[in-house]
Amino acid sequence: MDHVDTETLGSALRLWRDRLSPVDVGLPRRTGRRAVGLRREELAELAGLSVDYVVRLEQGRATSPSAQVVAALARALQLHPGERDHAYRLAGLQPPAEKTISTHVPPGVQRVLARLTDFAVGVFSADWTLLTWTPAWAALIGDPSERTTVQRNLVRAVFTTPEARLSSWPVTAEDPGLPPALVADLRAALVDYPRDRGLAALVAEMREGSPRFAELWDQGAVGRHVSSRKTVQHPVVGPVTCDCDVLTVPGSDVRLVVYTVPAGSPEEEKLEFLRVTGAGLSPATG
Template sequence: MDETLGTALRRWRDRLSPVDIGRTARPGRRAAGLRREELAELAGLSVDYVVRLEQGRARNPSAQVVASLARALRLEPEERDHAYRLAGLLPPHDGTISTRVPAGVQRMLARLGDLPAGVFSADWTLLSWTPAWAALLGDPGGRTHTERNLVRAAFASGPRGLAAWPVRQDGDILHSALVADLRAALVTYPHDRGLVELVEELRSTRADFARLWDEGAVGLHASVRKTVVHPRVGDVVCDCDVLTVPGCDVRLLVYTVAAGSLDAEKLEFLRVTNGVGADGSPPPRPRPFPVPSRPDRPDRSGGTAAACRGGARRTPVEPIP
């Protein structure tokens, strides 16, 4: 049976107690949750109106009524938006991109600790990441909010660009998808000053971004193979996937490597050492990684790993003398 606003209000009311709203539960109280009278008082509504809402006899409540009920019931943002939709209303937003990482995504990120994974906002600013992400791609902790923007880093050029985003990928697939994402974000958040300034900056300073923007670039984030250029262990070939989260704007970017591969050895070394030694000094170099004798390792697109890297040959990491 589909949930209605009335059944949702009853469910949310039942989970609160007088203690939750700063009142003392009297002995002998039967109701475990809030009474309708208490909810009506908190929301500034009449008891009769709350009863009619729960029974489905009051139709088309206003946005102000739903907002008052959401505050009184202490709804989470996702629950508040659900209440608006049940009332036949569009959920409001403050016009700015949220930097909040939902609890479920935080839990997922904690369980992906051994994998390089990062959570990004609608404008592709990195919000949270795993230790393995920091070990493979550099620790974002010392970077500013501006420096943690993936679009700005991906469109940077030269040594500076490689330092900001040490990932190689053939073609304009990533760039087209990022531009398309920013265009969609600008439709949703036309008054987000940071987003507007980001687009204006890139259009005026990056010819390739301006070209894709003016052409109305459209792209999707496909599962692709990329090469991370690491200063300690050399190239690390990873599969990259972008996961969207229903009900919010955040995206989860995850890198994985083939089990038992040379890339897995490198990633494990970086994960264990986390880029620094126990005393804060650089850790010892890993043992020399041999050049693999598998040049024809297939990738998902039917090509070879070497082809995905533009034919680049791996260079073994030499130990410190």
């Protein structure tokens, strides 16, 4: 009888890593590269994990990754929903249940992000938790990798006092329609995801802790996202005023928040300086 190797999470990770090229994830193309696909170091950086942990996962020495780790790896590896669920099962976990908010970012969206490296783009889930972002986003408003999942929620950032900032430095907005739009989004999400305990807990937390949220919720606030202007008080280049747009992805409940500035403007020069130098990426500057 032929020997059949049993698939493990580690072996699957290696296969998925090998099929991605650096260009697929927004890394520069380099000549003379020997590695097929992504290096472990590159996967670790994309997933927000240590290289050592990725090595131990692939070698089978780390056998109990959390659901958050598997979700991060699935996003970094641009897995399709079926592959993502397979990764959960290989890790001994149940895939995300139906009628709960997904943290999955479709591969097509990730490929778009990989080609939008000059733009500050953040991808949010249905409860407005930041899932992934471009380097330009981190350079403009601060690196979100230093924040917990709870701290990456835009609803908390808008409604809590003192402000639980999603950004590393102040961002002021000329957008009075944002609070009711966020409340309306959460109300709709409760209908779409009735089994999501985290969403229900977020709504309860905001109703108890934010009088403004409670008022809008009790009024049945209805709002929609429109283009707005925001000014980032950047510690390196000073104030940067941007246009902010919210884009939805058909067939998916992720939202893209995009900051742009006019071509040839002083604001563009500031963003180009941040892009080239990486200034502002260090938490120490916040």
